[in-house]
Amino acid sequence: MPAMIGVETNELRRQEPYGSSSAGSFIQHVRKVVEQKTASPSTVYPSGTVRDQDNNPLMVPNVPCDKAGEDSDLPGRKRADSLFAVYWQFVHSLYPFLGRRMTTADYENLWKGNGLIPHERSFLCLLNLIFALASQLSPSIMPSERAASAAVFHTRAKHLLDLENTASVRYVQIYLLFGLYLQSTHEAHQCWVFVALAIRTAQSLELHMPETNERPSNSRMRSLLRRVWHGCVLMDRVLAMAYGRPCMIDRRVALSVPLSLAVEGEEMSPDPAMLGSTSPAEQPALGDFFNQSMLLYGILHDVLVNFYSPQAPHVHSLDDVYHHYFEGYHRPRGELDVLEIDRKLSRWKKELPRYLEISNYPLNQHPVTVLSRQAVILHQRFLHVRLLSLRPVLSAFITFDNYEKQAHPCLETFLSRRVIFQCCLVCVKVAQESIDLIDKRRTEDPGAATNLAAWWYNVLFLYTSATVLVAARISPFILAEISESTILDSWRKVMEGLDHFSVFGSSIKRLVTTLKLLFETVPHQFSRLRQFPAENNMQQQFRDAPTTVIEGLQERLVDGRHMASSRPISPSFFDRNVPESNLLDFDPGDSLGLIAAFDTNDMSWLTTVPFEM
Numbered sequence: 264m265p266a267m268i269g270v271e272t273n274e275l276r277r278q279e280p281y282g283s284s285s286a287g288s289f290i291q292h293v294r295k296v297v298e299q300k301t302a303s304p305s306t307v308y309p310s311g312t313v314r315d316q317d318n319n320p321l322m323v324p325n326v327p328c329d330k331a332g333e334d335s336d337l338p339g340r341k342r343a344d345s346l347f348a349v350y351w352q353f354v355h356s357l358y359p360f361l362g363r364r365m366t367t368a369d370y371e372n373l374w375k376g377n378g379l380i381p382h383e384r385s386f387l388c389l390l391n392l393i394f395a396l397a398s399q400l401s402p403s404i405m406p407s408e409r410a411a412s413a414a415v416f417h418t419r420a421k422h423l424l425d426l427e428n429t430a431s432v433r434y435v436q437i438y439l440l441f442g443l444y445l446q447s448t449h450e451a452h453q454c455w456v457f458v459a460l461a462i463r464t465a466q467s468l469e470l471h472m473p474e475t476n477e478r479p480s481n482s483r484m485r486s487l488l489r490r491v492w493h494g495c496v497l498m499d500r501v502l503a504m505a506y507g508r509p510c511m512i513d514r515r516v517a518l519s520v521p522l523s524l525a526v527e528g529e530e531m532s533p534d535p536a537m538l539g540s541t542s543p544a545e546q547p548a549l550g551d552f553f554n555q556s557m558l559l560y561g562i563l564h565d566v567l568v569n570f571y572s573p574q575a576p577h578v579h580s581l582d583d584v585y586h587h588y589f590e591g592y593h594r595p596r597g598e599l600d601v602l603e604i605d606r607k608l609s610r611w612k613k614e615l616p617r618y619l620e621i622s623n624y625p626l627n628q629h630p631v632t633v634l635s636r637q638a639v640i641l642h643q644r645f646l647h648v649r650l651l652s653l654r655p656v657l658s659a660f661i662t663f664d665n666y667e668k669q670a671h672p673c674l675e676t677f678l679s680r681r682v683i684f685q686c687c688l689v690c691v692k693v694a695q696e697s698i699d700l701i702d703k704r705r706t707e708d709p710g711a712a713t714n715l716a717a718w719w720y721n722v723l724f725l726y727t728s729a730t731v732l733v734a735a736r737i738s739p740f741i742l743a744e745i746s747e748s749t750i751l752d753s754w755r756k757v758m759e760g761l762d763h764f765s766v767f768g769s770s771i772k773r774l775v776t777t778l779k780l781l782f783e784t785v786p787h788q789f790s791r792l793r794q795f796p797a798e799n800n801m802q803q804q805f806r807d808a809p810t811t812v813i814e815g816l817q818e819r820l821v822d823g824r825h826m827a828s829s830r831p832i833s834p835s836f837f838d839r840n841v842p843e844s845n846l847l848d849f850d851p852g853d854s855l856g857l858i859a860a861f862d863t864n865d866m867s868w869l870t871t872v873p874f875e876m
Contacts, residue, residue, distance in 0.1 A: 385433050394416040396413070407766050435464050504651065729754065
């Protein structure tokens with residue numbers, strides 16, 4: 264019966280979570296009117312720092328909170344202020360999930376001890392997550408000590424977490440910050456769970472419905488509600504990309520809420536490098552980077568749905584590859600092919616505001632500014648999405664280039680084969696550009712918040728690009744266009760970059776070991792390690808070589824790879840071929856013993872990342 268008439272809730276504090284079509288919506292409306300007529304006067308707080316929450320009933324839990332106890336311990340004021348400032352400068356500028364004015368007011372009131380903070384326990388949980396994230400980026404903490412420092416605050420936040428009374432925007436923010444923090448740890452499952460909690464809590468509050476964020480009269484609050492919802496969408500896309508899992512939020516639901524508003528007081532000062540080159544109409548604002556990221560990750564969602572779905576049909580030939588990835592035959596309505604995705608990425612890049620274009624921020628620019636960092640990180644994300652859009656084609660090409668010896672792009676003039684081959688070349692070049700960007704812009708401090716993404720994203724970008732380099736070395740036809748020396752140079756930069764970030768944990772050393780294993784084992788297994796002519800003559804020799812020579816090279820390949828490149832993603836290669844013991848004492852000669860266990864039909868080494876990154 265309670266389900267029929269509606270669960271009794273305080274509508275002054277919380278909206279009915281399951282929509283206006285529920286059976287109890289009329290009763291809830293009646294209850295709301297009655298409560299408005301009988302409610303006692305609102306609590307009047309003594310004077311203090313102003314909170315800009317527009318009296319929004321969704322913001323904080325509407326339940327009494329217990330004392331925080333020992334977990335309410337805060338660092339000294341000087342250290343707390345330093346970490347608080349680091350968060351706003353380096354985290355909030357990329358992930359504006361919080362309202363800065365409101366959070367700062369609560370932070371000041373906490374130190375004053377005036378009791379003005381609604382639901383203090385949940386705020387302390389949020390604050391400890393702020394400190395945890397800031398500890399990972401603070402220049403005042405040694406890189407080797409940042410993980411331990413952040414873990415202390417993360418543990419306190421977990422103890423302050425109340426999973427029974429979470430129907431509020433603040434708890435959506437808390438879950439999102441947990442997800443952000445856990446990306447840098449081994450807790451991939453916990454990261455996924457917390458982001459899922461953020462999404463479901465946001466949906467229970469109807470943040471995914473446009474009318475919800477239109478209710479507040481304050482434009483700052485409307486913008487915040489939109490940013491919180493799109494923060495859920497962003498994290499959903501990022502984790503689906505990193506962990507190879509399906510998105511929880513489909514495109515239609517994600518787009519139902521407009522992107523965040525430009526709010527007075529959120530404007531940013533023009534970057535010194537851009538002075539005189541931007542018009543008054545191009546005044547940068549805090550939300551610009553976030554909005555552009557959301558547009559880019561909308562394309563990422565298209566990539567994941569179209570090319571990484573477990574339901575993707577199998578392909579059995581290069582003709583099937585072309586039909587599936589470039590013509591869209593037998594694809595459900597609304598699905599996109601590689602060229603359509605590429606056009607969307609090109610259009611997104613052309614429509615970027617000038618102050619978010621990486622070309623406007625040269626390498627020697629000092630000091631690092633918020634805008635320069637946003638521009639570089641946005642370009643890193645763009646390169647990674649583009650690489651993911653092209654990688655399935657490369658995987659398919661590697662699978663079938665030897666299987667169809669009479670249909671190789673170097674032997675025929677059919678445009679379909681040439682298009683496939685050119686996509687493979689672009690994929691390798693994008694991987695090299697991503698590697699070069701990190702190599703040129705990283706600093707001596709591996710954890711410094713420089714003109715790069717956080718270290719854990721750089722590790723992901725480097726690893727993904729490195730597997731593309733391994734794939735490139737398998738094909739002599741790719742090596743005829745992109746010299747092996749340039750690939751080896753890019754490989755060296757990957758190894759140096761990962762070694763640079765290895766201070767943050769043994770998991771990075773595991774990735775290095777995995778890559779070395781791939782680098783030695785995969786080309787050996789595909790019979791591709793051989794001496795080529797001098798690189799300056801290689802390209803011409805391949806073009807001039809008679810058909811019998813090309814076919815002779817292909818005869819050395821391992822045949823029988825009939826597996827479709829679009830097989831469901833799984834970590835099977837890593838489970839089978841990367842042993843747990845002696846991972847850090849890698850000897851290239853050890854890889855020879857794994858050849859017998861290597862499955863040439865398994866291309867998951869190219870399309871997945873070891874889970875505990």
